[in-house]
Amino acid sequence: MLELDAVSYRYPGYARQVLADVSLAIGSGEIVGLVGRNESGKSTLCLVASGLAPVSVGGVLAGEVRIDGTATAGLRPFELASRVGLVFQNPNTQRSGVTATVFEEVALGPVNLGLPVAETVERTHWALRTLRIEALADRDPARLSGGQAQLVAIASILAMRPPHLVLDEPTAQLDPEGTRLVGEALQALAGTGAALLVAEHKTDLLDRLCSRVVALDGGRVAMDGPAAIVLADPALEQLGVERPARHRIAGEVAAAGLVLPGAIA
Amino acid sequence: MAPPSGNPTTLSEADRAYLASLAPQAASPYHALNPLTKAAIATIATLAAFVLGGYVAPLAILTVLVIPGAVAAGVLTRLTRVAVLISVPISISVALVSVFTRAGATVLFTVGPFDATAEGVDFAGQIIVRLFVTAMALGLFGLTTEPRAFVVDLERRGLSPRVAFAAAATLETIPLMVERALAIQAAQRARGLDTEGSLAARIGGVMPLVGPVILSSLTEVEERSLALEVRAFGRPGRRDQLWTLADDGRQRLLRWALLVGFILVLVGRVAGALPALP
Ligand SMILES: Nc1ncnc2c1ncn2[C@@H]1O[C@H](COP(=O)(O)OP(=O)(O)OP(=O)(O)O)[C@@H](O)[C@H]1O
Ligand SMILES: [Mg+2]
Numbered sequence: 279m280l281e282l283d284a285v286s287y288r289y290p291g292y293a294r295q296v297l298a299d300v301s302l303a304i305g306s307g308e309i310v311g312l313v314g315r316n317e318s319g320k321s322t323l324c325l326v327a328s329g330l331a332p333v334s335v336g337g338v339l340a341g342e343v344r345i346d347g348t349a350t351a352g353l354r355p356f357e358l359a360s361r362v363g364l365v366f367q368n369p370n371t372q373r374s375g376v377t378a379t380v381f382e383e384v385a386l387g388p389v390n391l392g393l394p395v396a397e398t399v400e401r402t403h404w405a406l407r408t409l410r411i412e413a414l415a416d417r418d419p420a421r422l423s424g425g426q427a428q429l430v431a432i433a434s435i436l437a438m439r440p441p442h443l444v445l446d447e448p449t450a451q452l453d454p455e456g457t458r459l460v461g462e463a464l465q466a467l468a469g470t471g472a473a474l475l476v477a478e479h480k481t482d483l484l485d486r487l488c489s490r491v492v493a494l495d496g497g498r499v500a501m502d503g504p505a506a507i508v509l510a511d512p513a514l515e516q517l518g519v520e521r522p523a524r525h526r527i528a529g530e531v532a533a534a535g536l537v538l539p540g541a542i543a
Numbered sequence: 544m545a546p547p548s549g550n551p552t553t554l555s556e557a558d559r560a561y562l563a564s565l566a567p568q569a570a571s572p573y574h575a576l577n578p579l580t581k582a583a584i585a586t587i588a589t590l591a592a593f594v595l596g597g598y599v600a601p602l603a604i605l606t607v608l609v610i611p612g613a614v615a616a617g618v619l620t621r622l623t624r625v626a627v628l629i630s631v632p633i634s635i636s637v638a639l640v641s642v643f644t645r646a647g648a649t650v651l652f653t654v655g656p657f658d659a660t661a662e663g664v665d666f667a668g669q670i671i672v673r674l675f676v677t678a679m680a681l682g683l684f685g686l687t688t689e690p691r692a693f694v695v696d697l698e699r700r701g702l703s704p705r706v707a708f709a710a711a712a713t714l715e716t717i718p719l720m721v722e723r724a725l726a727i728q729a730a731q732r733a734r735g736l737d738t739e740g741s742l743a744a745r746i747g748g749v750m751p752l753v754g755p756v757i758l759s760s761l762t763e764v765e766e767r768s769l770a771l772e773v774r775a776f777g778r779p780g781r782r783d784q785l786w787t788l789a790d791d792g793r794q795r796l797l798r799w800a801l802l803v804g805f806i807l808v809l810v811g812r813v814a815g816a817l818p819a820l821p
Contacts, residue, residue: 325769334772356778364773371766374774376691382565385785390775395783396554399562434774 280304280327280362280442280473281344287326290336296322297497299341304442304473304490309464311484311505312477314494315518320477321367323494324446327475328364329353345442360391363440367447367477369427372434373419380422380430381406381415387438398437405437408463409456424451432460442473449480461487485509485522493517566786567689573616577790578693579700580798581684584608587801588680592673594805594812599820601676609679618686625686626678634671641667696788701781 280303287297296319304310312320325331329350332339343350345361353361366372377383384405388398406412409429414422419430428451435443445464449457461483468474478484484491484505491508493501495517501508508514510525520526531538554562569575588608592601613619643654647662697706771777811817 328773330769330772334769354777355772356775359773359775359778366766366770366773368766372770372773373767374771374776375767376694378567378689378691379565381561382785387774389782389784390778392778392780392782394552395562395785396552396558398783398785399554399558438775 279306279344279346280444280475282323282327282341283344284341285326285343286340287322287331288338289322289331290338292337295497297326300326300494300497300499301341302327302492302499302502304475306471306473307468308490309468309474309476309488311481311488311491312475312494313479313481313484313491313514313517313519314500318494318518319497320494321446322497324364324444324475324477328362328444329358330355330364333358356390359387359438359440361440362442362444363435363438365432365435365443365445365448367450369424369431369451372431373427375420377419379415380411380417380419383419383430384433384437387434391438401437401439405433408436408466409433409459425453425456428452429456429460432463436463436467440472443467444475446477447479448476449478449483457483479519481509481514481520481522485524493519562785566788567692571616571687573612574687575789576687577788577794578688578696579790580794581612581688582693583798583801584612585680585684587805589677591805591808592676592680594809595817595820596669596673597820598669598672601672605676605679609676609683612687613679613683616683616687618683622679622682622686625682626675629682630671630674630678633674637670637674638667641670692788695784695786696790698782699784699787703779 282300282302285297285300286295288295300323302310312323314320322331325335326339326343329343329345331337333350333353334355339351345358348361350358374383374386377386381402385398385402388401393401403412406415409432411426411429411433414426414430417426419427422430428448432445432448443464449460452460457480464474464476464487476484476487488505490503491501491505492499493508493514500517501511501513509522510528512521512529514521521529528538573581588604592604595601595604610619613622642659642663643657645660645663645666647658647660649661650658651661651664652659808817
């Protein structure tokens, strides 16, 4: 379970609060979507929810962030790493830079966790297979396309089998097939009892994946509720978020005064 | 797809062979030496050249400790070129400063208020020889060792991965910065900044690149270090590496011999038992 309790956050050296009074609880097996326009604080919330801010990033946090009941503030970075995974927005800066092949890159997390080689290898094979990127195993991680790099970054965290997972726009550079595979992998992870937080502009993906959606606006929670309700709410558009196609189409149809047989909504 | 549940304890033959194939491939017997052995040779050669000073001793060290390795590795020409490229700019500044500022009895010639002394020339010459030996020794290490191999080997010996990574990242960033500079240059050219043409125009065109290259490298370093934290990089304790590099008794003996030899030289020099060579 991931919990944020009245959290406000400022980056080091900045007076402005990037997050203000955010409360959020993600239960075991739950996938929560995070939406909001650019700069609304999604990436910052991902850093805070995974404990990295302020533990590694610094800055000032008010309120409390708890992972399975333990406050993140008192944990060291590697202790956080074994409790919650974090996939960053930019796949290229997530490369360790110390590996020569994708296989070693994906294996790096498990190796750092101190796992026996046999288990590291099995997890690495599994993570590569899950995202259908076995064919990339021997490639140089520095020479991948944006989408491939993103899948490798996700596989690198999946291989660590984190109890919970936070993802910052994990599919931004993926084609529909890659997006679908990532969605399936996340669902499988939630099926094992993980709490997942997914920041995404692709609301169609969230529509399929999430039970709940939170919309941020200027660092505050503007909407929080069941995915079906939040994603259908036309007010989302004022927050700079495009609703999923099915809700937009249903809205247009209704606005035109038409009724569809067996309506989609 | 369900995640693996068991805790496998054995590797299949295929996996074992695959992991072995991931280890850096050695291009020569010198490349195949353990990174620590190559690092020891480079370090001891550098330190001994500085401790002994003069001209004969550093050149003897170069001949005995560096050149045979470079020949065995097949990199002598490349190494010499790299070492000259690295040591020439520093040597010029060393020469300029020491030739004119070193006090001495024998004035060779005078430029304005500055006297060039024979002592200054000798001092500069000795420094330059040492710099060149250093560049050759460290260059040989760099040309024959993959940073990641060095990191994995140091980690296996118990060095903090953080320290090992800092070393490797520094070495590996250089080609990345060059690449980034080229990308930014292309972007700025697309926005109409001139980076081609006359030399003056080119220098003028390159200046706006310096900031972005350094800044983007800095934020990248910050983001990268976060990404490493997430991969449990800072966890203390041993790791089971996917592959290890060979090491053997002969190399261990060689490293100890280098260390003991260096300590003897150092003590001898400090105690005045070793005569100073020209
Ligand atoms: N490292 C940092 N230091 C200082 N301020 C930062 C830092 N990172 C982000 N910010 C600021 O925090 C605010 C929220 O940024 P954040 O990256 O969280 O937004 P976002 O919702 O993820 O946007 P996007 O959709 O573009 O990814 C922005 O005003 C940004 O300038
Ligand atoms: Mg963001």
